[in-house]
Amino acid sequence: MTTHESATAAISRVTPDRQRLGFGWWSSRYAVIVVWLALIILFSLLEPNTFFTAGAFRVIFGGQLELVFLSAGLLCTIIVGEFVDMSVASNFGLSAVLISVLNVTYHWDVWVSAVVAVAVAALVGLINGLLVVRVGVNTIVVTLGMSTVLLGLAMWVTNLQPISGLPQSFAQLALFNFGIKGGLPIGFFIGLVLMLGFAYILQFTPLGRNMRFVGENREVSRLAGVRVNRIRLGAFIAAGVIAGLGGVLAAAKTGGFDSSVSQTYLLPMFAAVFLGTAILQPGRFNPIGTLIAVYFLATGVLGLQLLGATSWVANVFYGAVLVTAVTLSTILNRRAR
């Protein structure tokens, strides 16, 4: 195995074709997608008038902008082996409240407010990165503390009140539907481009390959000449930028933001990212798998809601799906090897 060949490629090179194309190989990559389709069929049969409709399609695909950006932010650091950045949701929330406060309360131009909000989020990522990479503090400790600080700051700048009143024209940044009545909002396509772009970078660019190397073995990567610390620091900054952009879009979508809302995304965000490791690239954090996981989870939650399930069921669903899917993928991936 050469230093520039990934471990997966090496395994693929030596694995007999029969194993690679067997049931285990396919099921470890596509089982969740099959289950997703089965859920769609099940809910459609149980609720044909409400689930199997364009409206439900819109809810599932058009309503996950926040989760897509949050998951992408978390992926940035997890892929380079930083386990885990707990501050993504709070950074997202701070960005969303900053643009709202600057524009609504202090009457700054909304676009200038957006730039400032994203810049602050990037700065948070930089601080996280410096503390973890340069100083060497544990990732969870730094980001958990930072998460609490950011949440407090968001509550402080808003005085614990939700802020509303961003210009209606600014909402088009997230809600524009290309003039197609009932169409998906632009936020869906922005999230799609983000994840596809991320996947492209990871798979086809030297930067992406280096990120994978660093995530798989820091010391080997360093010996191979990869600038490990620069990659890790860049990952934290990228996570901040993505969280910041997501926050701005979330605020645009609802015309403002409530500082306490960001924490509610924590469970779905982790569920989507970890469930993504059971899709397409078993055992590996990957953007496309995560994107599919986001919509899989949204499908399950909406289906259960339409069936009349009370809210606690959604929490059980998130947790059960996550544990089941990752366990299944681990077992199937082990058999496939």
Next chain:
Amino acid sequence: MTTTAHRARRSLMLASGIAVAALALAGCSADDAAAPSSSSAAGSSDLAKAVAAAEALPTSYPIPADPISGVSALKGKTVYYIPITQQAPQFTVTGTALKKALGTVGITVQTCDGKGTPTDIGACIGQAQGAGAAGIILDAIPYELAANGLDAARAAGIPVIVSDQGPTDDKYPADATLAYLPAPAPATDTALLQWIAKDSGGKANILINQDADGPWPAAYMKTALAQLKKDCPDCKTTINQVSSANFAQVAPSTSAALLADPSIDYVFTDFAQFLQPTQGGIQSAGVADTVKVVSGAAVLGTYQAVKAGQLAAAAGQAASFQGWQAGDIILRLITKTKVGDYAIPTRLFSPTNIDSVTLTAAAEASGEWFGPTTFPADFKKLWGAE
């Protein structure tokens, strides 16, 4: 090219294909959204008068008549303010006003967040008792949620106010150590439903996101719905229970309710803390252009949304005045002075009158949206704190 790269390209192509399919499917015009509702000002003259009265600026605040003696001896004491959750922005306004009010007589107010759970509420009450608080003011917490702790506090001589709940509780009647400052929510819920009835010309189909944190929001809504039945016999309502303990489900449950009944043309959220996730759910369902949203328990951000056109109407209570009222009641309990009946003023805001008020934090704190701003001086006079 390596096999891995081939598979990766296939995956990306699959994903890109999903994107193209999404674009194509996005053009599907199987539109489930409700038809736009009428915005005509139809409705009986009584209904129109009721709405106008709810929108009018009250001419005075209800200030008690009897002064309190012995307040100066309470300097240096601490009173605990425990809202059910600090997520609800209204409690911030009340808490700040209460702090200012009792600060005029040298009493410190300590706020403890109930976080929507009996465990945290109980911990706050225990903290207050342990600290030797002079009084405890609960906000939107039913007595039974923390009965043991409250009984112990009262037995230890710490008086308690239950505010923003029902006028009384037969199981826990008011006495020398317990008083109630009832929520005006029946009035705000009624005003909002009357506005909807008038705005829709008597034909509204309303989704109500009703708070499930405690029994009283449902009781308030029951009162309001009884009035709606008289004002708007053809109006239809659907209740969707939401909770601050399960905030993440507000948006998807709203979307699901709108999908289940595409003819819904009004969405009512009884507490402003649920407004933004409710709006998120409405947008996800793709009916933001055809559904009008109204909110109760409104605060500054909610009224800003009315002014910006994101909200059709909002009704709130004089949260700042309520802080001073709560201060007055706790002082009466502590000094064993007779406690009378109290009512928190409310007002309905819509595009009709939203431009008549200044939407700033200072204006909210002053109470000018609900009446004349002389009430701090009036209360200080009663307490001998001028």
